[in-house]
Each structure stands twice: as C-alpha cells, then as structure tokens.
Amino acid sequence: MSTDQDKLITELVEKGLTGDMEPINSIEDRVLRSKAKAALAKAKRAAKSQETAEPKKKKSEEKSSDDLPSSVNLNEKIVYMINEKFPGSLANENTETHIQLKSDQWFEIATWLKSEPSLSFDSLQCQTGIDVGDNTLEARYNFHSMKHNHYTEIRIAVPRKEATIPSVEQIWRIADWFERETYDMLGIEFSGHRDLRRILLPDDWEGWPLRKDYLVQETYHGIVVPKMKEGWE
Amino acid sequence: MGLLENRFNDNVIVEKLDKLLSWGRSTSPWFFQFGTACCAIEMMAAAASRHDLMRIGMIPRSSPRQADVMIVAGTVTMKMALRVKKLYEQMADPKYVVAMGSCATSGGPYWQHGYHVLKGVDIVIPVDVYVPGCPPRPEALIEGLLKLQEQILDERPLTRKMA
Helix, strand or coil: CCCHHHHHHHHHHHHHHHCCCHHCCCCHHHHHHHHHHHHHHHHHHHHHHHHHHHHHHHHHHHHCCCCCCCCCHHHHHHHHHHHHCCCCCCCCCCCCCCCCEECCHHHHHHHHHCCCCCCCCEEEEEEEEEEECCCEEEEEEEEEEECCCCCEEEEEEHHHHCCCCEEECCCCCCCCHHHHHHHHHHHCCEECCCCCCCCCCCCCCCCCCCCCCCCCCCCCCCCCCCCCCCCCC | CCCCCCCCCCCCCCHHHHHHHHHHHCCCEEEEEECCCHHHHHHHHHHCCCCCCHHHCCCCCCHHHHCCEEEEEECCEEHHHHHHHHHHCCCCCCEEEEEHHHHHHHCCHHHCCCCCCCCHHHHCCCCEEEECCCCCHHHHHHHHHHHHHHHHHCCCCCCCCCC
16 A cells, blocks of 8 residues: 555656656645655655755865875775865874874864864763773773764873874863863863862872873872771682 | 558559659750761761661751750761860750761771871860771661660769869
8 A cells, every 4th residue: 555655656756856746736635645745745845855966976076085085984084084174184004993193183183183174073972081001091082973963082192291283172162170180180181271179089189090101199188098898808 | 651651553654853864865866967988978868768767767957956965966077076076065964965977086097197187086085985887888877876875864964063
C-alpha cells in the first residue's frame, strides 16, 4: 500500500516540477494530497539549493586543499590547512590519531577552528592534561563539529618550567572549568583565562597533584596529611 | 528513711534526676545530616520510611544548632575537614559524633594513596561510635545508633566526674 502511494507521489512530484499542478490538486484523499504537496515543496527546495551550492563549492575548493585527493582523512586536511594559514605552528606532521601543535599561536588557531566553515568545531568535548615525562606537560583538546559530525584531537606540549598555554575559555565557554581543573591538577597556566583558580582542591593547597614528581605536603592547617594508621600493616 | 519509705503508689515513678536526664537525652538524639559522599544514601535510606529512624527518636536536622548527633556519612577531604570541625564546634553541648563508613573511620579506600583525604574524621573531632562498611547498610547504622543510645544512657550528667 505505502509503496504504491510513494510511487504515486513521486510521479505527481515530477509532474508538479514541470509546472503541471492539476493532478495533485485533483486528489480526493486529503492526507495523500498534503503529502504530495509537501514532497513537491521539498523537491523544489532541494533543486534550488543545489543550484546555489555548486558555484560556492568551486570557490572554496580554489582557496584551500585544492590538490588534495578526496581520500585524505580529516586530520591530514586540517594539518594541510594549518600549515598554509599558520606556518610554523605544527610541532610535528604526525596526523594518525591527533594533531600536535606548538603553544604560541594556539589562540588564533582555536578561533579559526571554530569559525572556518569547512571545519566549524563548535563543541569542545573534553580538555584535559597529562604529565608525559621528560619534564613535559601536555594539554589535550577533543573537538566535535555538530554541523559536519567530525572529530579531532589537538595536543599541545609545554615544558614543565614554563607551562603556559593560551586559554580558549572565551572561544568555548565550557573550557572555563576544564582549564581550571587542568590548572588545579597539573599547574598548566592558561594565559587569558578570566578566572583561573583551583577548582577541586582548596585555594591554599601546595603543589600540583598529577605531576609525576608531586610530593604531598606534610600538614594542612595543622592537620597531618599523609597519616598512616598505626598497626595497619 | 522512714519519711519516704513505702509512701508512693504504683503510678508514681521514682527515679534519680541524673538518670532521668540521660534517659531523655538517649531517646531523642536528633542528628545533623552530614552527607559528604555515598554513605549519605544509606543514611537517607535509614531515615526514610522502610527503616525509619524516627522509631528510635532520631529526626534529621539541617542545622548544627538543633542537632545532638553528627553522623559523618562519607569521605572527608582535607578541604571539608576544616568545615567539619567548624560545624562540630557550632553544635550545642551535649554532642556526639558517629563516623559512618570506612572513609569516615579510617580513610577507607584512600587510606594509603589519597593525598587529599582525611584518614579518619577522628583526627579533627572526637568520635563516639564507628560504623564500618562501605557503605554500611541501614541496619548497621541503626545498630551503631543504638550503641550510641546505650552509651548516652550510661552517662550521669549531674554526677561529679572523678579525676
């Protein structure tokens, strides 16, 4: 029954697109008639957008990633685009799982990642930090685009002694608490963050607990911290 | 002796004022609900209709000023330890503390490597009853509270304490 109806509707839409509205209007069943009209409107809209989209597409292809074959994955494409737009900001060319960046141009790149129409990473899914050893701390960002439904991961490594990374808190508001947690646990300073305080530990806590060389302070406001209960072992 | 001996009928209760006071205290220890972690769920279950702490005269209070017993239900972090101490000091005498669950008694799963966890709430405030378990079932908490009531009943608030 429904397949018959679909066939009928497609026939009517084809006629309607050529300008012949008579068969649609002469349907007696009201539900079927409205369905056919809706399908016709949809078909008309699709035809219109195809016409307008085609010339635009050609333009954007001219701008960037022109010689890239269609088989490249998203990370390779982003690396290619960053290399053109922000030369020298890539830490290495590795694109297998993530993109490794230097910290100095990060704010500009982040702004561009969100605003570039072919990427439009409008959602910062997670921001976290890790102590990778060799006196290096690393901030990691996981992005998702609602529009294109694609993901990428950005990693920025900084030396432990001057661990400063530009904050993206004003680009993605969610980064506010994410960055505060990374600051709390690893002591990475996010320059430009408007409210960079500890988020979990008390404000007067000493040290950065998730660094590998962390030593627990002995007392906190007169309370002995690493107390072992006597007779437990 | 002769003045009071065999003077009263069956319908008059003869008792020491000392004992009367401790009896009164033990049968209505209102508790300060202090849920710092998952044990709070079991404490709520104990206070709710199935286990019903009201049977033994315990009513949850949200203010330290109105409470006699503080049930520390859950992990006490270093950040919280100062607040626990402050709230305990705000309670009016006589006051009692029940440490509920492994975390409040000893630090629980964090007792060795948790840099931010207080290894037992007895480091900052005196504890009367420890209820082990992770978390303890409501029955275990009730058992602990009955023990506390026994303890209060044995007190002699008016008698001079021997040094």
